[in-house]
Amino acid sequence: MQTGLFEFTTGEIVVICYIIDKNFHICRKFAKMSDSKNEEFSLDYLQKAADYLRNQVPFTPKLLIICGTGLGGLSENLQNQIEFNYKDIPNFPVSNVKGHAGKLIFGTLSEAKIVCMKGRFHYFEGYSLQKIATPIRILKLLGVEGLIVTNAAGSVNEDYKVGDIMIIKDHVNFLAFGGQHPLRGPNEHFFGERFFPMNRAYDRELIRIAKEVAEKMGISDDYHEGVYGLYAGPNYETVAEVRILKMLGVDAAGMSTIPEVLVAKHCGMSVFGFSFITNRCIHCYDEPDEPNHDDVLKAVMEKSETVKKFVANLIQETKQRWK
Ligand SMILES: O=P(O)(O)O[C@@H]1C[C@H](O)[C@@H](CO)O1
Ligand SMILES: Nc1nc2[nH]cnc2c(=O)[nH]1
Numbered sequence: 610m611q612t613g614l615f616e617f618t619t620g621e622i623v624v625i626c627y628i629i630d631k632n633f634h635i636c637r638k639f640a641k642m643s644d645s646k647n648e649e650f651s652l653d654y655l656q657k658a659a660d661y662l663r664n665q666v667p668f669t670p671k672l673l674i675i676c677g678t679g680l681g682g683l684s685e686n687l688q689n690q691i692e693f694n695y696k697d698i699p700n701f702p703v704s705n706v707k708g709h710a711g712k713l714i715f716g717t718l719s720e721a722k723i724v725c726m727k728g729r730f731h732y733f734e735g736y737s738l739q740k741i742a743t744p745i746r747i748l749k750l751l752g753v754e755g756l757i758v759t760n761a762a763g764s765v766n767e768d769y770k771v772g773d774i775m776i777i778k779d780h781v782n783f784l785a786f787g788g789q790h791p792l793r794g795p796n797e798h799f800f801g802e803r804f805f806p807m808n809r810a811y812d813r814e815l816i817r818i819a820k821e822v823a824e825k826m827g828i829s830d831d832y833h834e835g836v837y838g839l840y841a842g843p844n845y846e847t848v849a850e851v852r853i854l855k856m857l858g859v860d861a862a863g864m865s866t867i868p869e870v871l872v873a874k875h876c877g878m879s880v881f882g883f884s885f886i887t888n889r890c891i892h893c894y895d896e897p898d899e900p901n902h903d904d905v906l907k908a909v910m911e912k913s914e915t916v917k918k919f920v921a922n923l924i925q926e927t928k929q930r931w932k
Contacts, residue, residue, distance in 0.1 A: 679909030687716025835860030
């Protein structure tokens with residue numbers, strides 16, 4: 610048989626059809642695999658959680674606050690609270706780390722309409738990066754336009770001290786260097802473009818106002834603007850790793866935040882973030898100190914009132930955006 614440029618016998622055509630068919634099935638199988646990987650991050654799946662919340666919350670939240678380890682007290686600022694346990698929200702992940710309560714709290718502050726995540730999801734808990742960032746998309750569907758993201762972190766920068774606040778001006782996503790990304794896979798165009806910039810990820814205007822707030826609070830010696838680096842954990846860094854982080858321009862190391870920021874930026878949110886410095890990352894082999902989670906929690910508790918005030922004042926100064 611003559612087919613275009615080539616001549617085939619019937620037998621050859623059968624073989625070719627078989628190969629095409631086989632490849633078609635294999636391709637379909639792979640397509641299905643990658644689709645199913647994203648199913649729980651898709652609009653349809655997340656809509657269920659958004660509908661559940663929308664039916665019970667009488668206002669549209671505009672600002673999402675993610676409380677880092679021990680920083681759940683940030684939600685205490687809110688008035689007229691409506692509280693949900695993560696486990697009661699359909700298609701919402703559940704958090705397992707000490708210091709992360711697992712509650713979504715809606716409320717108002719200085720007229721700003723806010724939702725607070727008291728408890729977040731970490732890569733070291735075994736969640737996929739998509740699962741970690743799932744709440745961002747759900748709350749975007751509800752109307753959220755801005756994100757204040759917080760975390761507990763160790764200081765790589767030797768000028769920082771325990772108890773300081775580091776306003777995040779940029780980050781280094783070490784997971785992305787290895788090809789790990791919450792937005793890997795088919796793009797959900799409803800939320801944002803396939804390719805998107807990150808060079809202005811952290812809102813410069815919010816940073817400017819936050820610095821003013823810190824100055825007014827008289828904590829100018831206790832805050833910095835720096836670069837956050839995501840080290841997946843759950844172990845704290847080795848000495849050699851801390852030295853590498855320093856060489857690469859990281860000021861504070863943590864185990865969260867970046868997946869949430871990536872997904873927030875993808876769907877067009879404004880982002881402000883800060884790290885609360887809970888411990889020093891150890892640079893020297895002869896130092897006897899070892900970081901541990903109880904000290905991390907203790908450090909946050911000691912300064913929780915200052916951090917709460919910092920966030921409340923920042924919201925007060927930016928409330929027009931979140932009404
Ligand atoms: O949720 P964040 O980033 O505040 O939590 C950090 C990372 C670990 O969960 C914990 C380590 O002590 O703090
Ligand atoms: N990676 C990392 N995360 C932290 N979270 C709190 N302290 C630390 C730390 O020293 N390193």
